[in-house]
Amino acid sequence: MSTSSSEFSLPLEGKLAIVTGASRGIGEGIALELARRGASVALAYNSTGSEPKVRALAERIRALPHAAPTFTVQADISTTEGPVHLIRNLQAQFRAAAHTGDGVVHPQKPFVVDILVNNAGCERVVPLGQIDVADYNEVYDINVRGVILLTQAALPYLASKGARVINIGSVGARAGFKELSLYCSSKAALEGLTRCWAAELGKDGVTVNCVSPGPVQSAMLEKIPAEIVEMQKAQTPVQNRLGTVDEVARVVAGLAGRDGDWISGQVVSASGVSFRNVFL
Numbered sequence: 001m002s003t004s005s006s007e008f009s010l011p012l013e014g015k016l017a018i019v020t021g022a023s024r025g026i027g028e029g030i031a032l033e034l035a036r037r038g039a040s041v042a043l044a045y046n047s048t049g050s051e052p053k054v055r056a057l058a059e060r061i062r063a064l065p066h067a068a069p070t071f072t073v074q075a076d077i078s079t080t081e082g083p084v085h086l087i088r089n090l091q092a093q094f095r096a097a098a099h100t101g102d103g104v105v106h107p108q109k110p111f112v113v114d115i116l117v118n119n120a121g122c123e124r125v126v127p128l129g130q131i132d133v134a135d136y137n138e139v140y141d142i143n144v145r146g147v148i149l150l151t152q153a154a155l156p157y158l159a160s161k162g163a164r165v166i167n168i169g170s171v172g173a174r175a176g177f178k179e180l181s182l183y184c185s186s187k188a189a190l191e192g193l194t195r196c197w198a199a200e201l202g203k204d205g206v207t208v209n210c211v212s213p214g215p216v217q218s219a220m221l222e223k224i225p226a227e228i229v230e231m232q233k234a235q236t237p238v239q240n241r242l243g244t245v246d247e248v249a250r251v252v253a254g255l256a257g258r259d260g261d262w263i264s265g266q267v268v269s270a271s272g273v274s275f276r277n278v279f280l
């Protein structure tokens with residue numbers, strides 16, 4: 001087994017990671033944790049209003065002792081063009097950085113995506129009987145179609161050995177939360193995509209996994225009915241509490257590194273609780 005001094009301090013050094021939804025919440029935490037472990041990170045976001053937050057995160061990452069390189073890309077992954085735009089824009093930034101030889105990217109380094117974290121997502125609280133096509137499109141275009149189109153757009157550039165695709169699901173995929181059927185079913189779809197892509201991409205040395213958080217304090221959680229959140233806390237054996245962004249980010253970063261070499265097609269519950277059916 002070969003080891004180098006940076007293997008433990010910066011286990012993701014030399015890797016390029018894309019994190020969608022990096023402007024806030026869980027995605028911000030994942031991007032920071034991957035960068036802390038040495039990866040160059042592309043911070044993908046959607047809203048123009050998120051630009052200051054993304055810039056601040058990029059500065060925070062560049063201020064790390066190893067000054068991890070960052071790229072920022074604005075793209076709406078709910079559109080059919082957004083995912084391709086995200087990859088093309090990142091590739092152009094990467095090539096420009098390599099061309100100028102400013103030390104951010106080695107001039108000879110090809111554009112290779114080592115880690116793709118499909119984190120961006122949205123939820124809608126809407127009871128059966130009131131779901132309209134706009135609700136369906138909003139949730140499924142981001143949570144399912146966006147993940148498919150972005151992973152396809154990244155596919156030609158995925159590192160042929162050891163690339164990681166990590167989809168961020170939810171414990172809701174296996175629960176029965178009332179009025180959250182669109183969200184929960186979209187996250188169940190991610191689990192199916194994860195298993196099938198793991199079967200398809202394994203021959204190329206790519207692993208595909210799904211990390212499913214329980215409730216974590218974030219802008220999204222504020223829109224979930226309080227009774228559901230309280231019920232989840234009550235059923236969480238570990239301290240009956242919410243998870244933290246860091247706790248989820250470390251699970252993702254672990255899968256992204258060598259500890260994830262032999263894990264594929266799995267759904268990892270990052271929730272302080274084992275998966276089970278929950279009805280409310």
Ligand SMILES: NC(=O)c1ccc[n+]([C@@H]2O[C@H](COP(=O)([O-])OP(=O)(O)OC[C@H]3O[C@@H](n4cnc5c(N)ncnc54)[C@H](OP(=O)(O)O)[C@@H]3O)[C@@H](O)[C@H]2O)c1
Nearest residue numbers: 021023025026046047050076077120121170215216218220
């Ligand atoms: N928080 C929880 O309790 C919890 C629990 C289980 C699973 N999750 C999952 O974890 C992931 C992150 O959740 P979070 O709580 O951190 O969410 P959040 O705070 O609402 O952040 C959502 C992120 O997704 C981005 N996004 C939204 N629409 C987009 C679009 N059309 N195109 C590209 N990016 C878009 C947002 O970018 P802008 O800022 O630019 O809009 C933002 O960065 C989601 O997949 C969520 O389902 C969260």
